[in-house]
Amino acid sequence: MRGKLLTLIFIFSSFSYSQIKNTYELNSPQSLSSLVGLSDLPSGNIVTNICICGDTVWIGTSKGLSRTTDGGKTWKNYFKTPEFGESKISAIACRDGIIWVALARTVKIDNNYFPEGLGLMYSTDGGETWTKVNQPIDDKNDTVEIYGINQIKTLPVTTTINNIVYDIALTKNAVFIASFAGGLRKSTDMGKTWHRVVLPPDNLNQINPQDTLNFELNPVKNYNHRVFSVISVEDSIIWVGTADGINKSTDGGISWIKFNHQNQSSPISGNFVVALGNQKINIGNSEKNIIWGATINANDPNEYKALSFSEDGGNTWTTTLTGEFVHNIAFKDSIVYAVSDNGLWKTKNLGKTWEKAGKIVDPSSRHIIQTSIFYSIGVQKDTIWAGSSDGLVKFIDSEIFGENWKIYRTYEKVAGLGKTYAYPNPFSPWLEVTRIHYSVENIQSKVTIEVFDFSMRKIRTVILNAPRDGIKEYDEIWDGKDDNGNIVPNGVYFYKVKIDDKEIYGKILVIQ
Numbered sequence: 170m171r172g173k174l175l176t177l178i179f180i181f182s183s184f185s186y187s188q189i190k191n192t193y194e195l196n197s198p199q200s201l202s203s204l205v206g207l208s209d210l211p212s213g214n215i216v217t218n219i220c221i222c223g224d225t226v227w228i229g230t231s232k233g234l235s236r237t238t239d240g241g242k243t244w245k246n247y248f249k250t251p252e253f254g255e256s257k258i259s260a261i262a263c264r265d266g267i268i269w270v271a272l273a274r275t276v277k278i279d280n281n282y283f284p285e286g287l288g289l290m291y292s293t294d295g296g297e298t299w300t301k302v303n304q305p306i307d308d309k310n311d312t313v314e315i316y317g318i319n320q321i322k323t324l325p326v327t328t329t330i331n332n333i334v335y336d337i338a339l340t341k342n343a344v345f346i347a348s349f350a351g352g353l354r355k356s357t358d359m360g361k362t363w364h365r366v367v368l369p370p371d372n373l374n375q376i377n378p379q380d381t382l383n384f385e386l387n388p389v390k391n392y393n394h395r396v397f398s399v400i401s402v403e404d405s406i407i408w409v410g411t412a413d414g415i416n417k418s419t420d421g422g423i424s425w426i427k428f429n430h431q432n433q434s435s436p437i438s439g440n441f442v443v444a445l446g447n448q449k450i451n452i453g454n455s456e457k458n459i460i461w462g463a464t465i466n467a468n469d470p471n472e473y474k475a476l477s478f479s480e481d482g483g484n485t486w487t488t489t490l491t492g493e494f495v496h497n498i499a500f501k502d503s504i505v506y507a508v509s510d511n512g513l514w515k516t517k518n519l520g521k522t523w524e525k526a527g528k529i530v531d532p533s534s535r536h537i538i539q540t541s542i543f544y545s546i547g548v549q550k551d552t553i554w555a556g557s558s559d560g561l562v563k564f565i566d567s568e569i570f571g572e573n574w575k576i577y578r579t580y581e582k583v584a585g586l587g588k589t590y591a592y593p594n595p596f597s598p599w600l601e602v603t604r605i606h607y608s609v610e611n612i613q614s615k616v617t618i619e620v621f622d623f624s625m626r627k628i629r630t631v632i633l634n635a636p637r638d639g640i641k642e643y644d645e646i647w648d649g650k651d652d653n654g655n656i657v658p659n660g661v662y663f664y665k666v667k668i669d670d671k672e673i674y675g676k677i678l679v680i681q
Contacts (some may be wrong), residue, residue: 191225216556229258271334302360317378480610489520508543595678
């Protein structure tokens with residue numbers, strides 16, 4: 170079963186997927202000014218993390234960290250800065266003006282690819298200055314953890330490989346981080362030191378430091394010590410999602426009770442918990458907390474993909490959105506938003522019925538979200554931000570789900586340069602589309618785009634005498650198919666953009 174779970178981790182982890190996609194996006198032409206410092210666009214188009222604190226929206230992309238404080242009009246990008254370099258972002262958390270970010274990359278070892286944790290960064294001044302925290306690792310002699318009256322045998326994690334932070338939770342006095350190999354860790358001194366948090370092993374449903382215990386804190390032996398998600402509720406209540414269920418502590422992470430598919434009569438759908446969220450509903454002068462988890466099938470064939478939620482602190486669970494691989498959840502009072510491999514979802518009645526967003530088109534830029542895969546979601550008052558594998562989306566929610574879409578997609582401006590390019594390039598038609606980018610310099614123009622094979626035989630007319638108004642930058646989509654609807658073979662293809670009487674050419678590499 171260990172092999173199956175590891176396969177799930179590397180296939181379904183949004184971070185791992187973004188690394189595969191980033192192989193293509195790294196070759197997208199972008200000016201350095203669009204990646205570093207102030208820009209009118211975020212730095213990357215694969216948005217795996219969104220964290221909102223007041224007027225500030227933080228996003229983690231395939232090209233690092235970006236921030237906006239004015240609703241997306243301008244962005245500060247940290248990709249290739251001295252502090253962040255070319256690190257990827259695997260987790261973000263913010264609270265009371267403090268922002269924490271986890272850094273990671275993918276490394277190749279013996280022809281296999283593995284995620285590697287590169288440490289954390291935090292800022293107390295809104296991202297103007299940063300403090301680096303090394304990735305927590307153990308000394309090889311750190312084989313015992315004191316837990317109340319017990320000395321718990323512990324496997325020391327002495328490497329940064331597979332030791333990647335997938336989630337961060339901030340309380341008033343502590344930082345909790347969740348990682349696959351490193352488990353759950355806690356710091357009370359802003360990352361100077363880290364302490365392993367003892368969770369129940371697979372064969373126990375709860376632990377207390379006053380119990381007499383005999384098990385090993387070991388992610389190789391115990392799925393419940395492989396940690397993927399963590400949130401805090403009212404500081405003292407900590408919820409943790411692992412590969413063996415959902416764990417709850419009401420004393421700041423000391424004693425724990427575990428909820429999984431096997432140990433309750435009304436259980437979560439699956440034990441692999443990739444995301445957690447706390448929904449606060451105002452009822453009169455009181456507030457109700459509902460815990461939500463993106464719960465995926467792990468080892469038991471009776472488990473299944475769904476969202477699971479509990480209105481009674483974990484004693485019983487209700488499942489909804491069955492069959493969906495949900496990556497994240499966000500809330501606006503009684504409304505729940507979810508993002509999955511199949512799109513953007515909304516419910517106003519605790520999952521009894523769901524609305525799914527339709528085609529996402531930006532009426533201003535004519536950009537279209539061409540994927541159904543969404544990784545991240547955040548709520549900023551009445552504004553909803555969603556991150557996909559094809560760009561960042563913003564909209565003001567209303568009775569009609571998803572109107573007035575605004576799409577942020579990074580590109581290099583070519584206005585006045587007589588240039589064109591395609592991105593991503595190279596691209597795989599089985600995974601994505603490529604966008605042919607160009608600019609129109611006249612108020613009214615007619616545009617034709619044609620694609621040719623290496624022998625300059627025309628294989629596809631993308632658009633024909635299409636009207637394009639205004640002095641703007643445009644993208645036109647080629648899906649890698651010929652005029653008969655067949656996916657073209659691997660190879661080099663040329664394209665021609667004819668704008669009125671002017672012709673410019675570009676090249677695209679198709680790989681499968």
